[in-house]
Amino acid sequence: MKQSNIRRLISLGLLLVLMIAFSISSTYFLTAANLLEIFRDASVVGIIGIGVTMVIITGGIDLSTGSIMALVGMTIANVYRYTLLPIWIMILIGILVGVLAGLFNGFIITRLHLPEFIATLSTMSIYRAITYLISIKENGVIKSQALKSYSYIILGKSVGNIYYVILAFIILAVIGQIILKYTRYGTTLYAVGSNMKAAQLSKINTERTRTIAYVITGACAAVGAVFTTARMQSTTALLGQGMEFEVIAAVVVGGCSLAGGRGDIIGTFIGALFMATLDNGIYKFQINTAYQLIIKGIIIICIVVFDSWYNKYMDATSRNKKVKEEASV
Amino acid sequence: MIKKIRWEKYSRLFILLLFLVVLTIIRPNSFPTVNNISNVLWSISVVGILTSGSIFVMLLGGIDLSVGSLMGLSAVVTVLTIRHFNYSNQSVLLGIGLALLVGAAAGILHGLIVIKFQVPAFLVTFATQSIFLGISMVLTNNKILSCLEPKLFTDIGLGKIGMFTFPIYFMIIIALISYFVLNKTVLGRYIYAVGGNPQAATISGISNVKITMISYIVSGLTAAIGGVVLASMTQQGMASTGSGYETEVITAAVIGGVSLVGGAGTIQGAIVGAVLVGLLNNGMNLMNVPSTQQGLIKGMVIIVAVAIDVMQKYERKFSIKNLLKKKGEAV
Amino acid sequence: SSAKEVNRDAEETKTETTTETTTTETNGATASTKEVKNPYVDDIKIAYVAHDISTPVNQAWLEGIQRECEYYPNITIQSFNGDSSAENQVKIMSEVINQDYDAIIIQCSDGAALADSVAQAESAGIPVITLNLDADTTHSALVQMVDYDAGRLIADKIAEEIGQEGNIVVIQGIAGVSRTDNLEQGFRDTMEKSYPNIKIVASQAADFEKEKATTVMTSFLSQFSDIKAVFAINDAMAEGASLAVQNAGRLNDMVIWGADGEKDALAMIEEGTLTGTIYTNCWDQGSTAAKIALLMIGSEYDSSVLSKTPQVIMEPVIATKDTVGEIAAEDRW
Amino acid sequence: MSQEYILEAKMINKSFSGVQVLKNVNLGIKKGEVHALMGENGAGKSTLIKIITGVYTKDSGKILWKGKEVDINNSKDLQSLGIACVYQELSVIPVLTVAQNIYLGKEPKIKNTGLIDYKKMNQMAQSLIDQYEFPLKSTDIVDTLGIGLRQLVEILKGLAIDSELLIMDEPTASLSGRESAILFKIIDSLRKKGVSIIYISHRLEEVYMLSDRLTILRDGMNAAILEKEEIKPVAVIQTMIGKVVDESAGSVKTLTKNKNEITLKVDNLTRKGVFEDISFEVHRGEIVGFGGLIGAGRTEVMRCLFGVDKYNNGKIYLEGKEFVPTSTRKSIKSGFGFIPEDRRGQGFIPLTSINKNIALTNYDIIKKIGLAVSSKDELEMCLKAIKKIDIRPNNPDKSVGLLSGGNQQKVVIGKWLMRDLKVLMVDEPTAGIDVGAKNEIYNILSELADKGVVILLVSSDLQELLRVSHRIVIMRKGHIIKEFSEGTVTQADILQAASGIESDEEVAL
Ligand SMILES: Nc1ncnc2c1ncn2[C@@H]1O[C@H](COP(=O)(O)OP(=O)(O)OP(=O)(O)O)[C@@H](O)[C@H]1O
Ligand SMILES: Nc1ncnc2c1ncn2[C@@H]1O[C@H](COP(=O)(O)OP(=O)(O)OP(=O)(O)O)[C@@H](O)[C@H]1O
Ligand SMILES: [Mg+2]
Numbered sequence A: 001m002k003q004s005n006i007r008r009l010i011s012l013g014l015l016l017v018l019m020i021a022f023s024i025s026s027t028y029f030l031t032a033a034n035l036l037e038i039f040r041d042a043s044v045v046g047i048i049g050i051g052v053t054m055v056i057i058t059g060g061i062d063l064s065t066g067s068i069m070a071l072v073g074m075t076i077a078n079v080y081r082y083t084l085l086p087i088w089i090m091i092l093i094g095i096l097v098g099v100l101a102g103l104f105n106g107f108i109i110t111r112l113h114l115p116e117f118i119a120t121l122s123t124m125s126i127y128r129a130i131t132y133l134i135s136i137k138e139n140g141v142i143k144s145q146a147l148k149s150y151s152y153i154i155l156g157k158s159v160g161n162i163y164y165v166i167l168a169f170i171i172l173a174v175i176g177q178i179i180l181k182y183t184r185y186g187t188t189l190y191a192v193g194s195n196m197k198a199a200q201l202s203k204i205n206t207e208r209t210r211t212i213a214y215v216i217t218g219a220c221a222a223v224g225a226v227f228t229t230a231r232m233q234s235t236t237a238l239l240g241q242g243m244e245f246e247v248i249a250a251v252v253v254g255g256c257s258l259a260g261g262r263g264d265i266i267g268t269f270i271g272a273l274f275m276a277t278l279d280n281g282i283y284k285f286q287i288n289t290a291y292q293l294i295i296k297g298i299i300i301i302c303i304v305v306f307d308s309w310y311n312k313y314m315d316a317t318s319r320n321k322k323v324k325e326e327a328s329v
Numbered sequence B: 001m002i003k004k005i006r007w008e009k010y011s012r013l014f015i016l017l018l019f020l021v022v023l024t025i026i027r028p029n030s031f032p033t034v035n036n037i038s039n040v041l042w043s044i045s046v047v048g049i050l051t052s053g054s055i056f057v058m059l060l061g062g063i064d065l066s067v068g069s070l071m072g073l074s075a076v077v078t079v080l081t082i083r084h085f086n087y088s089n090q091s092v093l094l095g096i097g098l099a100l101l102v103g104a105a106a107g108i109l110h111g112l113i114v115i116k117f118q119v120p121a122f123l124v125t126f127a128t129q130s131i132f133l134g135i136s137m138v139l140t141n142n143k144i145l146s147c148l149e150p151k152l153f154t155d156i157g158l159g160k161i162g163m164f165t166f167p168i169y170f171m172i173i174i175a176l177i178s179y180f181v182l183n184k185t186v187l188g189r190y191i192y193a194v195g196g197n198p199q200a201a202t203i204s205g206i207s208n209v210k211i212t213m214i215s216y217i218v219s220g221l222t223a224a225i226g227g228v229v230l231a232s233m234t235q236q237g238m239a240s241t242g243s244g245y246e247t248e249v250i251t252a253a254v255i256g257g258v259s260l261v262g263g264a265g266t267i268q269g270a271i272v273g274a275v276l277v278g279l280l281n282n283g284m285n286l287m288n289v290p291s292t293q294q295g296l297i298k299g300m301v302i303i304v305a306v307a308i309d310v311m312q313k314y315e316r317k318f319s320i321k322n323l324l325k326k327k328g329e330a331v
Numbered sequence C: 001s002s003a004k005e006v007n008r009d010a011e012e013t014k015t016e017t018t019t020e021t022t023t024t025e026t027n028g029a030t031a032s033t034k035e036v037k038n039p040y041v042d043d044i045k046i047a048y049v050a051h052d053i054s055t056p057v058n059q060a061w062l063e064g065i066q067r068e069c070e071y072y073p074n075i076t077i078q079s080f081n082g083d084s085s086a087e088n089q090v091k092i093m094s095e096v097i098n099q100d101y102d103a104i105i106i107q108c109s110d111g112a113a114l115a116d117s118v119a120q121a122e123s124a125g126i127p128v129i130t131l132n133l134d135a136d137t138t139h140s141a142l143v144q145m146v147d148y149d150a151g152r153l154i155a156d157k158i159a160e161e162i163g164q165e166g167n168i169v170v171i172q173g174i175a176g177v178s179r180t181d182n183l184e185q186g187f188r189d190t191m192e193k194s195y196p197n198i199k200i201v202a203s204q205a206a207d208f209e210k211e212k213a214t215t216v217m218t219s220f221l222s223q224f225s226d227i228k229a230v231f232a233i234n235d236a237m238a239e240g241a242s243l244a245v246q247n248a249g250r251l252n253d254m255v256i257w258g259a260d261g262e263k264d265a266l267a268m269i270e271e272g273t274l275t276g277t278i279y280t281n282c283w284d285q286g287s288t289a290a291k292i293a294l295l296m297i298g299s300e301y302d303s304s305v306l307s308k309t310p311q312v313i314m315e316p317v318i319a320t321k322d323t324v325g326e327i328a329a330e331d332r333w
Numbered sequence D: 001m002s003q004e005y006i007l008e009a010k011m012i013n014k015s016f017s018g019v020q021v022l023k024n025v026n027l028g029i030k031k032g033e034v035h036a037l038m039g040e041n042g043a044g045k046s047t048l049i050k051i052i053t054g055v056y057t058k059d060s061g062k063i064l065w066k067g068k069e070v071d072i073n074n075s076k077d078l079q080s081l082g083i084a085c086v087y088q089e090l091s092v093i094p095v096l097t098v099a100q101n102i103y104l105g106k107e108p109k110i111k112n113t114g115l116i117d118y119k120k121m122n123q124m125a126q127s128l129i130d131q132y133e134f135p136l137k138s139t140d141i142v143d144t145l146g147i148g149l150r151q152l153v154e155i156l157k158g159l160a161i162d163s164e165l166l167i168m169d170e171p172t173a174s175l176s177g178r179e180s181a182i183l184f185k186i187i188d189s190l191r192k193k194g195v196s197i198i199y200i201s202h203r204l205e206e207v208y209m210l211s212d213r214l215t216i217l218r219d220g221m222n223a224a225i226l227e228k229e230e231i232k233p234v235a236v237i238q239t240m241i242g243k244v245v246d247e248s249a250g251s252v253k254t255l256t257k258n259k260n261e262i263t264l265k266v267d268n269l270t271r272k273g274v275f276e277d278i279s280f281e282v283h284r285g286e287i288v289g290f291g292g293l294i295g296a297g298r299t300e301v302m303r304c305l306f307g308v309d310k311y312n313n314g315k316i317y318l319e320g321k322e323f324v325p326t327s328t329r330k331s332i333k334s335g336f337g338f339i340p341e342d343r344r345g346q347g348f349i350p351l352t353s354i355n356k357n358i359a360l361t362n363y364d365i366i367k368k369i370g371l372a373v374s375s376k377d378e379l380e381m382c383l384k385a386i387k388k389i390d391i392r393p394n395n396p397d398k399s400v401g402l403l404s405g406g407n408q409q410k411v412v413i414g415k416w417l418m419r420d421l422k423v424l425m426v427d428e429p430t431a432g433i434d435v436g437a438k439n440e441i442y443n444i445l446s447e448l449a450d451k452g453v454v455i456l457l458v459s460s461d462l463q464e465l466l467r468v469s470h471r472i473v474i475m476r477k478g479h480i481i482k483e484f485s486e487g488t489v490t491q492a493d494i495l496q497a498a499s500g501i502e503s504d505e506e507v508a509l
């Protein structure tokens, strides 16, 4: 327990170092407005990351989150355009679509036994294609669809200085962390990801555990879609493209192991903030995009190398200490 | 019993055959023509080349997301060299040599970080993906560099022997080499061993470091070759050449039965996977499926094909009831 | 959606005057909260937000902007990459506004999505000049190539070349990108209305990529023996289609058209491997945008007085073997 | 009749990949009895257990619980019936704590919330641990525990449920004598409380000591069902494997000095925090046993000698010359071999065939044609190994992951027998292996020793240690604390030394 706390502090420390470096290089970095902006950018990735964290803890992966976002966005646009339903029902329908998409992912993975990667890669194109199918067309051409309902776009705004999406992110992250650490379901997630066979022998319904993780991810992607479209006040069939990899990267940077069994929401929270900070800070260097890409890549590598070196070091020392304790008994 | 083993081993080939038959029946005039088949093969040749190398990394349970942008970089390097030396034949060879160097260097970098620092391959290659893209953009100043000369260069991607273009032969040759290495040599045995159980491999006297390094270098080299071929096919070098190829490679391999956890999968399977995807794309084009809906069909077909394949492995009859049964006993 | 409609109308009314480059005048400046800067003395930062920086058009614009500002020592141009995503652009816009840039030049990936950001920038006193793709809100200026009308022009040209009858195919980009969608729409509408004997037998997407276009075109060729023309929605894909046609040895009886007019395509037209494209001087377009930006930075102008976004339409040139020579080497981007 | 049985399995059939592994098997468990289940490796014991507990689905047959037919296809029913099971493959979850593992799926909750009451759970787990005096802490992460301690956690999982039937599949396979003794006491007290126990073990003396009745499986069929008074060691072994094996050897041993030249000399080997100042010499053809309790550091010493882990200090001499094990490859080339204790984790490549597993260490001696490995040579080697140590099934293409535990171990041993060795280190070589195979392994070890190979045998099985070793070294908490090299030695002597209880007369060596 203690050790993982220290590790957390170190990750936070790294984030801080990055921030300090950026604030030295630009006067615009360390302003309240900019920090809020970073938080806002981290929020959608982070919200989806909450679900993806659970999936990755089970040893799975979800590549369809970006497409689920598009599908949900377009569903909401259709509901908005063709019905007079109140906003909250629109949003509920959107989340339902996300849940169904997650359920389908879970179904083909746990019932048809498809490898997670290929399953969600397939649904990634399926959901995107369905989005195209239900896209609102004008003169046969797919158009971006405005979502200008006042009470909807308010979601993209802020209360006081804090954007709603940040609030949602914090609340969902807290709930996610509690589910993960303090409920039976959370424990089974780790069990399934750490040793699937053992989990089966321990009478865990591994299929259900995994399916639920995908459903949660679908719901999270839907929430992400709601906030994104509210901010943009529109949606397109291209919404969320590439989002899946951004989310996975944030989750993995946050300490989740793609092999399963390791990681938590706090890590993802830091990971999302880290990636957003990186993007934001890089923009402030007055250099062209090409160099920005290079620097970003190098920073990611440095950080993960440091993190992994540090983990190894911690493992070694804690083990030595433990053995000494035992020996001195 | 014998029958069963056969079916399990060749189920992918059966699916492939099924595809061929169905397409021939639906499009008797346009599908089974030499031209069309050669087109299908041409279009998958680069994926085939890449898969032949990336499979080394996948067999170790790693993943190489950077192949796409590495292709871009090697395409750019080749074309820049050729242009710099006024399109001479020697410059083509020099350019290819440099591209291969770049590929190998990238492989060394990946291998080092993955094995020495134990950083997940996903993250390392995710980061280098953007580094390579950035370098290509700097090198090209973000321009398309066209390169229509010399013939030695353009022939790589567009030249023909008989009915088929060169890239098809490259794919076959590289896949064969890969097959040979993986199935006939000690190195191949070691790769499967390290992928299947790294600790046991260590105790058996295998250096995980060496094997990992070699695998990433191979992956880098095939990406470089793929980049050169693609540059020649399109007669140009640009930073975004090859973007998106990483997912195609992974798709082909996974459909072909390569496990992303490592230790399982064959190059034959992966190539069949690539051909399946190529045929699927071709079939949809021939049937004029609108592009926005191709994803739907492609996704569905992949799900069904892989599901049938998985069924085979667990030796279940294909029925709804069996579909819904739990996996439990599968190894 | 209604905003889009309005735009379409605006574009259509413009078509009559396409031949001359027009700058709609800004209705006399009123009080402004923003300080006026002199490009020769003051530090000025201009943000260029590309749709996707790795496309030739986006790159040429950047170069055009840089050329225009070269002579002023105190101007920094910072380019940002939207990476083909409206979400990214929205993020970048907040970023740029926070950093107090003096002007923003942007190609909006999605006009509706960026409307709010653009409005925010304008209200913060940062003039926004859009390139090609408009934002659904009134802003300082729009500098655009023709798209819908370019499609119409190409349709007319192709019809003329194939004798107003026969089968043709279209190679599309990624659906949902408005410029190419409009191009295709213009093309299809014209074909449908004016040339009943021409049939678009197939259309398929090749994602703006040369190599994919080769594959798509090859499968068209093996599927239809009587295709007379192919229209690829951008030049890269036209080049790919041309490769396929050359491979099949049917260059002589096939008409191949692209759009944009990048350097390689023009060379191919001269060579005879491509029939035509519609050329816009993107360098000029970038410079124009920069000029407007500087004008606004240097004046006490306020966009809140505008009722409609002023537009500048770049003159298109139909480039075919006959006319391509008129495009000077130094104008080829 | 069936009233007296608490559990009955009738006419159970099961096949994998078309191979029938259970044929009309019957098993009846009475209330309050310890029922042993025996059979060679691969006889189908674990499979039968997994069918009873609903992990596998049976092809045909019936399972009766208190006379009523039950369908335990749904593995959740198990708990409500009151059956608990300790599986042969450890089913502990490495990333969770001991307490989380014990109460997995039945965590106590804070009232009126869905949240786990960690405080209560840890207390419950700790009191369970204390009750049985296991050397564990409820908050330990299982990942940091050695294999033996994990086995204890697995057993605790079974004990945490108030069950009427407790199934244990080779619970003592990786336990030391002391832990085993605790377990036997637990079993005794459970029996007294009326709990029925199915007990699977390859250690015959345990079975004789514990069991009330005994079912023997052979090749997937019932070979015999014996009542307590019918359980006669020699007869049991004969029924199991069809030939006579002497199991009684190994409670006392007279050690003799080896006068050959020294092959291996270890000088003050130290790995900080793990072991210190380990020094010993081994003569040509000598088998040295390493005894000690779980966590004594024996495995670590072997790993360092073999070059898997690094040591901080000390020197190793092989045939008089200093030897620095920089890599496992170098060690193997110099004539070392190593059979690890964690078979599944470190011993073999599960998805790969028997053929390639056996060849894995031996490519330096397998012929090559150009770059290609001669698959004929490879196969020949494999067939030789299969024959020599009787690996079953004898199909070289079968994945090792699909073999039964005993046969997996044979594959692990097999690859070392195919090359010339100077030193072979074996760590718990017979954990979970049937008597027949055990004997074969012992014979192989002595044969090797006769040929001059030095063998370092780490074992927690005292009988085995006494039976095989020429000399015995005892480790405790990272130090060598005693060496038995001459005279007679008994199990009790070893146990005493290992637990650190020194009797005055044994100080001098
Ligand atoms: N999941 C499986 N798939 C295929 N074959 C299996 C599977 N599990 C067990 N077998 C085979 O079934 C047979 C019986 O195995 P089982 O594990 O029941 O033996 P066992 O009596 O427990 O042996 P041991 O004492 O070595 O543990 C073996 O031949 C084994 O190879
Ligand atoms: N993964 C680990 N984490 C922490 N401590 C460990 C780990 N593995 C071993 N140890 C400690 O190292 C010491 C030596 O363990 P080792 O496994 O070598 O003992 P051993 O005598 O071989 O025991 P066994 O009979 O279980 O094989 C012990 O104190 C043990 O607790
Ligand atoms: Mg067993």
Ligand SMILES: [Mg+2]
Residues within 6 Å of the ligand: D298, D299, D300, D341, D427, D458
């Ligand atoms: Mg040990």
